[in-house]
Amino acid sequence: MIRRRVVVSGQVHGVFFRDTCRRMAGEHKVAGWVRNLPDGTVEALFEGDPASVQKLVDWAHEGPPMATVSSVSVREEEPEGLSGFEVWETPAGY
Template sequence: MSATHTVSVIVKGRVQGVSYRAWTQAEARARGLSGYVRNRDDGSVEALFSGPPEAVDHMVALCRSGPPAARVTDVSLREGGDPPETGRFEILRG
């Protein structure tokens, strides 16, 4: 039985309008993670990652750079929380 690790992150910098959400979804799905990513009103991006601890940790590390056009200045992390109800990784709107 493998453990499931869940974290939420807030990514700040130039992360909207640079395909950060689509990139995050592709990277998370490639690692078998579930959760979501969405833009926030303050210009940051919020994501929830849930899955094997190694895959979650790797995804958080990737978020520190993001896609090529992004300029990440900060990634804040909150450990734990409830895993998503669906087994998919989705882009949430609004």
């Protein structure tokens, strides 16, 4: 199991990025979460088997059809054994 945190920049708000990410995670059995950040980026956490997590990281470089992704930063983290995938709201005070 691996865990990756990604931050996606570009036109990624208002284009169904989070919902599509949730559906993709379900299809690939990847746990974690996704949320919009106030600075216009999207942050996501993917945890699961290496091939499935990599599919989500690769997808984040393109996003849904209406998105325009300009950059993606990827950070490795230690897995925590998450289950399920959630769409989070923007954190208060962020």
